[in-house]
Amino acid sequence: MPEKSLSEQLAAALPQALAQEPAVASALDRVKELELRASTLAAQQAFLERAPREGLQFPGDALKLLDAVQLTDLDAAYAELRRGRPWLFRPAASPAAEKLAAATPEMERMREAVKHGALSRGVHTLRPIKRARS
Secondary structure, three states: OOOOOHHHHHHHHOOHHHHOOHHHHHHHHHHHHHHHHHHHHHHHHHHHHHHHHHOOOOHHHOOOHHHHHHHHHHHHHHHHHHHHOHHHHOOOOOHHHHHHHHHHHHHHHHHHHHHOOOOOHHHHHHHHHHHHHO
8 A cells, every 4th residue: 555645644633624624725735745846856856866877868768667557558558459469450451552662662763763864855944044044
């Protein structure tokens, strides 16, 4: 069972009638806010201590061992999806996708030709004319 926070302990220690008063309720809310801020600052401080040692740039880069345990559940869900719904993992089989896949080598050849200066003769003859007009 997780340990109770300070605000929960205070609310449990106060009589119910006293906890309902506006001043006490606002003080308890403020204690909750301060606890949340303190936990955030502690997490940030822990990250700042780890970052140089582990070469981290963003807090999302720090994968904790506890997170790895949760990832095993995701692996099981992925395996279940892959087994139960294999069509989700098949490559796109639409006619347009097949046509694009067939045209890709031709498009790459044309790109390479343009990169290496193998433009058509008509383009070479038009270039000096365009430069003269500018």
